[in-house]
Every structure is written in C-alpha cells, then in structure tokens.
Amino acid sequence: MGTRNPVTWLGSPAFPEAARTALADTQLRRNLRNATTTIRGRRAAAVAELPDWERLRRAGEAIKDRVLAELDTHLERLEAAVTARGGVVHWARDAAEANEIVLRLVGDEREVVKVKSMATAEIGLNEALAAGGVRAVETDLAELIVQLGDDRPSHILVPAIHRNRAEIREIFRRSGLAATGDAPRELAEAARAHLREKFLSCKVAISGANFAVADTGSVVVLESEGNGRMCLTLPEKLITVMGIEKLVPTWQDLEVFLQLLPRSSTAERMNPYTSVWTGVTPGDGPAEFHLVLLDNGRTATLADPTGRQALRCIRCSACLNVCPVYERTGGKSYGSVYPGPIGAILTPQLVDDPHDAQAASLPYASSLCGACFEVCPVRIDIPEVLTHLRARVVSARGRTAESVAMAAAAWVFGDPARYERAQRLGSLARFLGRDGRISRLPGPGAVWTASRDAPVPPRESFREWWRRNRG
Amino acid sequence: MADARSEVLARVRAALRDRPTPPEVPRDYERTGDASLALLAERVAHYRAAVHEVGPDELVPLLARLLAGKRIAVPADLPWQVPGVTWLVDSPPLPVAALDGADGVLTGCAAAIAPTGTIVLDGGVGQGRRALTLLPDHHVCVVREDQVAGSVPQALARLDPSRPLTFISGPSATSDIELDRVEGVHGPRRLEVVLVRAT
Numbered sequence: 001m002g003t004r005n006p007v008t009w010l011g012s013p014a015f016p017e018a019a020r021t022a023l024a025d026t027q028l029r030r031n032l033r034n035a036t037t038t039i040r041g042r043r044a045a046a047v048a049e050l051p052d053w054e055r056l057r058r059a060g061e062a063i064k065d066r067v068l069a070e071l072d073t074h075l076e077r078l079e080a081a082v083t084a085r086g087g088v089v090h091w092a093r094d095a096a097e098a099n100e101i102v103l104r105l106v107g108d109e110r111e112v113v114k115v116k117s118m119a120t121a122e123i124g125l126n127e128a129l130a131a132g133g134v135r136a137v138e139t140d141l142a143e144l145i146v147q148l149g150d151d152r153p154s155h156i157l158v159p160a161i162h163r164n165r166a167e168i169r170e171i172f173r174r175s176g177l178a179a180t181g182d183a184p185r186e187l188a189e190a191a192r193a194h195l196r197e198k199f200l201s202c203k204v205a206i207s208g209a210n211f212a213v214a215d216t217g218s219v220v221v222l223e224s225e226g227n228g229r230m231c232l233t234l235p236e237k238l239i240t241v242m243g244i245e246k247l248v249p250t251w252q253d254l255e256v257f258l259q260l261l262p263r264s265s266t267a268e269r270m271n272p273y274t275s276v277w278t279g280v281t282p283g284d285g286p287a288e289f290h291l292v293l294l295d296n297g298r299t300a301t302l303a304d305p306t307g308r309q310a311l312r313c314i315r316c317s318a319c320l321n322v323c324p325v326y327e328r329t330g331g332k333s334y335g336s337v338y339p340g341p342i343g344a345i346l347t348p349q350l351v352d353d354p355h356d357a358q359a360a361s362l363p364y365a366s367s368l369c370g371a372c373f374e375v376c377p378v379r380i381d382i383p384e385v386l387t388h389l390r391a392r393v394v395s396a397r398g399r400t401a402e403s404v405a406m407a408a409a410a411w412v413f414g415d416p417a418r419y420e421r422a423q424r425l426g427s428l429a430r431f432l433g434r435d436g437r438i439s440r441l442p443g444p445g446a447v448w449t450a451s452r453d454a455p456v457p458p459r460e461s462f463r464e465w466w467r468r469n470r471g
Numbered sequence: 472m473a474d475a476r477s478e479v480l481a482r483v484r485a486a487l488r489d490r491p492t493p494p495e496v497p498r499d500y501e502r503t504g505d506a507s508l509a510l511l512a513e514r515v516a517h518y519r520a521a522v523h524e525v526g527p528d529e530l531v532p533l534l535a536r537l538l539a540g541k542r543i544a545v546p547a548d549l550p551w552q553v554p555g556v557t558w559l560v561d562s563p564p565l566p567v568a569a570l571d572g573a574d575g576v577l578t579g580c581a582a583a584i585a586p587t588g589t590i591v592l593d594g595g596v597g598q599g600r601r602a603l604t605l606l607p608d609h610h611v612c613v614v615r616e617d618q619v620a621g622s623v624p625q626a627l628a629r630l631d632p633s634r635p636l637t638f639i640s641g642p643s644a645t646s647d648i649e650l651d652r653v654e655g656v657h658g659p660r661r662l663e664v665v666l667v668r669a670t
Contacts, residue, residue: 059498066493092475192655
C-alpha cells in the first residue's frame with residue numbers, strides 16, 4: 001500500500017501541456033478525425049435501429065446502480081457461485097497486490113497470452129510480469145500494434161487509433177512481421193500468422209471481463225477477432241482480472257448489456273464473438289480458472305455519491321468518439337489508460353490523490369458540451385461529475401491561478417466603469433494578435449490562454465458603439 | 472492488517488454509508504421481435520457470412536455439396552449422415568494441430584437471434600467443445616427454424632448460463648485499423664450458416 005496508482009503514467013505532464021504538444025501533430029489529428037468521424041456515423045445508425053434504445057439505457061443505468069448500491073452482497077454471491085463451479089477467487093486491494101497474485105499464478109511459465117483488458121492495462125500488469133521474467137503477448141490486433149511499437153494506448157476500444165495503416169505496416173516491418181501490403185486485411189493476416197503458434201502452445205492466458213453475473217458466477221467477454229476465444233479456450237490455466245464494479249446481478253440483466261455495448265462501441269448489431277463461461281467445464285476449456293477481483297481505487301470512487309456513477313461505465317468508448325476535445329488532443333494527452341470524457345472523471349477518482357497535479361488537471365479537459373452524456377449507454381452524467389470534481393480540485397488546492405482569475409473577473413464585472421476600462425485594455429490586445437487569434441493574454445488572462453487561443457476582441461466594444469451612435 | 476477480501480468488503484460498506492436506494496429496473500424495453508429465417512438470413516449475410524436456406528429434406532444434399540472431398544472436424548454426436556466427406560471425429564479429443572489442419576468444422580447450434588444475426592453454441596448435442604469450432608478456418612453451422620429467437624432477451628431466456636456459451640455473429644473480424652471492419656483474423660475466416668425450415 002502507499003505506492004502510486006499506475007492508472008496514470010509516471011512522468012506524464014498535466015493535460016494542458018500534453019494537449020498543446022498533441023495539437024501540433026497534424027498526422028495524429030488527421031488519423032483521429034478520420035477514425036472518430038467514421039465510428040460516430042455508424043454508431044448513430046446502429047442505435048437508431050432500436051426503437052427502445054432510451055428504455056435500454058435507463059434499464060442499463062438502473063441495473064448498474066443496483067449493483068453499486070448493494071456491491072458487497074453481489075460480490076459475495078459472485079464469489080460463492082464461481083467457487084461452487086470450480087473456480088478460485090482472489091481479492092486485490094490495489095495494482096501491486098493484483099500483479100503479485102497474477103505473477104504467482106503464472107508459476108514457472110515464461111510466456112503467457114493476453115486478451116485485451118482495461119483492468120490489466122490499468123494495473124500495469126505487463127510491466128510487472130516482465131519484471132518477474134514473464135513475457136505477456138498481447139493478442140488483440142490494436143494492443144499488439146501498441147506493444148510492438150513500444151507505444152501507449154490512446155483509446156479504450158481501439159488503443160492504436162492514433163496510427164494509420166501505413167504507420168502500422170512500418171511497426172510490423174520493424175518487428176519482423178511481414179505484411180503483403182498496408183490494407184487492413186493484409187495487416188490482420190500478418191498478425192494471424194504471427195500469433196497462431198502462440199495460441200497453440202501457451203499454457204496460461206490472462207483476460208479481463210466485460211461482465212460477471214453474480215447469481216450464476218458466469219463471466220462474459222465480448223470481442224471481435226477470435227483471439228479472446230483462443231485465450232479463453234485453449235490454455236490449461238485462465239486468469240481473469242476484473243474490477244469489482246463489473247457485476248450484473250442476474251443472467252437476465254445481460255439481455256440489456258448485450259444490446260447496449262456492441263452498438264455503442266463498434267457500432268455493430270452484435271460483436272463477432274461473445275464468450276460466457278462459469279467456473280470450469282471438464283473436457284471443454286481450461287482446467288483451472290482464477291478470478292482476481294480488483295479494487296484499486298474503486299471503493300474510493302464509490303464513496304462519492306456524485307462521482308460513483310463513473311463506476312457504471314462498461315468501457316464502450318462512445319464518449320471518446322464524440323468528444324471535441326478527445327478528437328483534437330488524442331488519448332495519450334490524458335496520461336492514462338482511461339482517456340476521453342470517461343477518463344477525465346474516472347482516472348482522478350481512481351487515483352484519489354488531490355495533490356496529484358496531472359490527475360487533478362483531467363476534469364478540466366472538457367468544454368462541458370454534453371455530447372458524452374447523450375451517447376453514454378448507461379447514462380453517466382459526465383459533465384455533472386466533471387464540474388463536481390473541479391470543485392473538489394479547487395477546494396483541495398485553496399487559491400489557484402484559476403480561482404484568482406475568476407475572483408478578478410467577478411470584481412471587474414461587478415462595476416460598469418471597471419468593466420469598460422477592462423474592455424478598452426482588452427482592445428489593446430488586437431496589437432498582440434496574429435491571424436485574429438491571441439495565443440497569450442497578459443495578467444490573469446494568461447491562465448485562460450495557457451491552454452487555448454482567444455479570439456481577438458473587436459476594436460470597439462458594444463457599449464462604446466452604443467454610446468457613439470445612440471448615446 | 473486484515474486480509475484483502477475482508478478489507479475490500481469493508482471499504483465497500485464504508486463507501487456506501489449514505490445507504491443509496493437500489494432503484495427498480497424498468498423492464499419496459501422490447502422483449503419480442505421478428506424470429507423469421509428471412510431476417511436471420513439478411514442479418515447473417517450483412518456480416519459477410521454465407522447463408523443457405525433449405526427444407527428439411529434438402530439439408531443433407533446441401534451439406535454433401537458444401538463439404539465434398541474435404542476433411543471436416545465434427546463432434547461425436549453429430550445428428551446428420553453426410554456421404555463423401557472425410558470426418559475427423561472429436562472423440563477422443565483431437566489434438567490442436569489436427570483441428571488447426573482441418574478444412575472445416577460442421578456443427579449445429581443451441582439458438583440463434585434473428586435481429587442481430589447471431590448463432591449461439593452451448594456445447595450441447597451436435598456442437599462439441601469450444602475449441603472445435605475455433606481452430607478450423609471454415610465453420611458450417613446448421614440452424615433449425617425452431618431455434619431462432621426474435622430478440623436478445625428471448626434468446627438469453629432459452630440458454631443455460633452454466634454451460635460454456637459462444638455467441639457468433641459473422642466470421643472473425645477486426646475494427647482495430649482506422650475503425651474499419653475487416654473480416655478474417657484468428658477465428659474461422661469463413662462462416663457458412665445453413666438455415667433449415669421447419670417444413
């Protein structure tokens with residue numbers, strides 16, 4: 001205990017600084033704009049096809065709120081059901097404890113195959129395994145691209161979204177994976193050939209979980225490529241790491257999420273493969289199943305009555321794809337495996353340290369436009385949590401540059417004469433602006449322009465114009 | 472220091488000190504829908520899987536035509552006798568290399584969902600263990616008309632969650648490159664669904 005939470009990457013700058021660097025990368029912005037534009041249109045069509053979409057969202061919201069309100073009971077039921085079916089349940093308070101458990105369970109194996117999982121990315125499992133002499137082979141195509149490129153993920157669903165096909169082919173080439181061209185089909189073929197032997201020979205697999213059913217002990221993984229099925233079926237031992245909030249109470253509840261998740265994430269009526277397993281089944285799949293239940297800041301998040309709704313998240317990433325901030329800065333600017341609007345509210349709560357400047361900057365990575373709430377399949381009111389967390393940051397820090405700026409603004413707006421003087425001062429800013437933009441304001445205004453350009457004020461304010469023409 | 476289990480549960484209980492009320496779940500979403508073979512065929516084809524629709528008497532001739540001369544993996548309890556095919560029967564269990572080298576696999580299914588174009592396998596009669604339908608590059612799956620559900624809720628109600636389940640919607644695919652879906656990664660790259668009318 002007491003070690004830093006690896007949900008944020010060590011050494012990451014605060015969001016404004018990271019965003020400024022990302023904004024200068026035109027290739028990144030082009031890749032992101034192309035990908036998010038494509039997926040936004042498709043999601044809208046997939047959702048429009050269901051006349052009961054809003055009712056499904058409300059059901060999804062209520063099911064998750066039920067889980068959270070009675071989380072201790074549901075966790076105990078899940079544990080009992082998994083154990084009764086021959087699985088072994090482990091509990092981990094934080095990332096370090098979860099990593100220790102997994103490393104111990106891997107035993108003497110030197111290589112394991114992995115299904116893409118946010119929970120294992122959050123705890124830095126691959127790095128912990130490497131430190132213990134175990135190589136974790138990522139088998140999801142996008143995770144493989146990130147791993148081979150010695151890169152970091154920039155999207156929840158599609159971690160390599162910041163890369164285009166030409167860049168991916170080059171990453172493959174440098175790692176000795178020969179692709180016949182840069183068409184997605186040819187790149188996928190190269191990954192298939194590369195991973196086939198690993199699937200057939202690895203003895204241990206590691207996965208995450210999309211859902212677990214408390215009643216029955218069933219664990220659910222949704223995927224597309226079949227790498228998940230390979231990992232969940234072929235090895236002798238399966239280790240699944242799952243956040244404690246991933247529960248649904250009953251089997252029937254899955255009928256809601258199997259409709260909400262695919263349409264929200266990949267914009268499909270159904271993702272190609274969904275696997276459900278309950279403990280172990282003799283003669284079918286791994287003989288050993290371990291389920292690691294992970295806290296790592298979730299109970300701290302649960303303790304905040306406003307902030308706890310972030311735990312409803314089913315990691316669909318729809319909020320990333322519609323976010324104007326995400327589309328321009330990319331995922332890596334958030335300095336965490338959870339980027340975008342959901343990351344801006346989840347990451348700082350999981351970190352749970354008001355003095356962590358990088359995490360504290362994340363609730364400001366938003367224009368509060370509300371598009372994220374509109375698309376969220378479990379109706380997380382992200383703007384509400386953002387403003388709530390901003391208030392928490394301000395009260396934790398006392399007087400900050402922004403609170404001083406806001407107090408100054410209140411003083412200026414509070415008196416007409418002061419307001420007009422400030423406006424005339426502002427019009428001087430025209431001499432500073434090039435191309436009609438101001439990139440740096442003086443005084444308290446510098447806090448505003450530190451992360452954005454301000455439009456140049458008009459030569460004449462409305463009040464001046466009114467006095468000249470009508471006064 | 473308490474063990475991890477007790478401590479996590481204690482933290483959960485402390486976090487819920489405000490005693491939030493568990494809300495009632497509104498179940499007013501659609502429970503039923505179109506269970507027609509026509510809709511299932513359209514939705515399966517949308518994933519670029521091949522679809523055939525036949526009457527009960529036409530099934531075996533169709534399978535014979537699709538699989539002629541091939542080495543096809545099958546579960547030991549497959550209910551159809553098809554001539555002209557080299558069968559690799561999964562009893563005793565075939566080694567992974569043999570499955571990997573098969574030309575294809577033939578199975579039935581436990582259920583299908585018409586509006587989403589999904590077939591579901593549960594390891595029951597004519598379906599075999601999960602690896603059987605995963606490693607061969609071509610999966611031929613037979614769906615009877617009475618197995619088709621008209622909605623996701625109806626399908627889940629028919630399934631037993633204690634069995635290992637695989638929901639299959641089209642051939643293996645990825646959207647990982649520029650968020651553009653392409654078919655054919657690790658699972659079977661060809662999926663062929665045979666729909667059998669009740670009469």
